[in-house]
Amino acid sequence: MKIVVCIKQVPETNDVTIDPVTHNLDRRGLAGVMNPFDKNAVEQALQLKDADSDAEVVLLSMGPDDYAESLREGMAMGADAGVLLSDRAFAGADTLATGYVIAQAIKQIGDVDLVLFGRQAVDADTGQVGPIVAEFLHQPQITYAASLRLSGTNEVTAERLLEDTKQTLVATLPAVVSVRSELNTPRYPAPRNIQLSFAKPLTVWHHDDLDLDDSRLGQAGSPTIVTKVYAPEPVKRELTPLTGTPTEAASQLITALKTRQLI
């Protein structure tokens, strides 16, 4: 069984600032790390591999050459190989253009049974690329999986937590699954695995290595444009006093929470 885990490299901290002159995001000096939610997806893949020693876990990422860092991190956890999609033509991609290149790369890798994603990246917080890739691959998707196991030679079973419902879903492979962070605790790379990881293949694919429609790449292939980036104003709150006896005040609160649809 071949499992691809899609990972993103993100800044080490979310404490980013806005450059007061250029109004651009100031990311200088921020080291890149693997998106923490993606580690749960890597861990899930490795657990499936632990249960089926024939499984192969390939990490896939799109970004500049220094994204190799987080691919190495995942290989040190135990993944077998890494593929980095790196080309100036891919730069400036929004979720749609990113999903397109990743889907094309998964086709190129070939015979992929299962594609895993973390629930979302901690920087952009969209969680969109998984479903987009599933659509482009015409495969079933299970988002926000709270558990995942192989339940047959060609089948996975997952639990999914909606706001008010726990679903059990059964998917015939190939399929795309995004996982919740509560699913597992990602393993730390053992020293021996770190050493072994340097012998594992890390392939870089550029534009010409993939079958791509150029109109769907990078900025040109991205329907959305970020027009403004700013630091949020602290929320100004106006205090509404609750008055009278505790019973009267509690009744006022219940009315207010009903208006806000919180109860």
Add this chain to the structure above:
Amino acid sequence: MSKPELWVIAERRLDHVEPTTQQLITKAKSLAGDQFKVVTILLEATTDHLENELTAYGPDEIRIVRDDRFPTATDAEHADALKQLVDAYQPNSILFGATITGRSIAPRLQAKLQTGLTADCLDLRFDDDTLVATKPSYGDNIMCEIICPDHRPQMASVRPNTFVATPATGDATITTATVTFHPVDRLKVTTARPVVNTATTVGDANRVVALGRGAASATTIDTATKLAEKLGGRIGVSRPLTDQDRFTHDDQIGQSGNTIHPELIINFGISGAVQYLVGMQDSQTIVAINSDSHAPIFDVADYGYVGDAQAFIAALLAQFN
């Protein structure tokens, strides 16, 4: 020529409408002016009448597609049905709630339509007929304004409880539309069980009952536990209560514990030291009950009661029952 349509995709929550749908209708109406027709798209079973929970909010039209497979349909099946409706009616914009369901279906539809989708928005406005969506990034530290200038429809998902639903006058026209339901055999929902509370920690709870030194008796903690259950939330505590056997560091809110931003936090007997406030002040709705009217917690609260926290919590639970 008829007005371009602004869509709100209705979402089901068990046997009711997800409240975010009603919030989005109110927001869509305020955005629409004379420029757009607000249409709520409702996919429901033949015996459902979820439209009855939508008419009071005054969309111009509720367009219903009925099929008994919708209540248990998968994301791809929903997206396929919506794609057919988009092709038939060509809306200008489509709004989803940024619930788990909304955030799963919307990008799948986006990929089918090859258009732009902005996720988890905190504000929306129109510049002419271009939707300007404000979305947080970097854990809400940064706000971005995002547009989709050249593709239609424009899509956005909006964080629940960002807007307040307001009943409105105006009779919604109720119409029906048909689509071809294309079942996807490769994915089946085999069980679906209602759960009151899917939160496992204070960090992922949407509702938090927070207890501090002024609400630390065993009886009050029991009452608070019941209240948290009623709300579908979890208990969190300020640092002093982590010394109690019933709580650990995992339950702590604040700089040295969890930073949380639930939809609702009710603070009982918490004065609001700086290291506590930084861990919760970005919550959507903040309620504080404290005996000291000068307690800093009131500076960040939407609703406040000066008085005995233990008496208040008992009164509140009594009225929930």
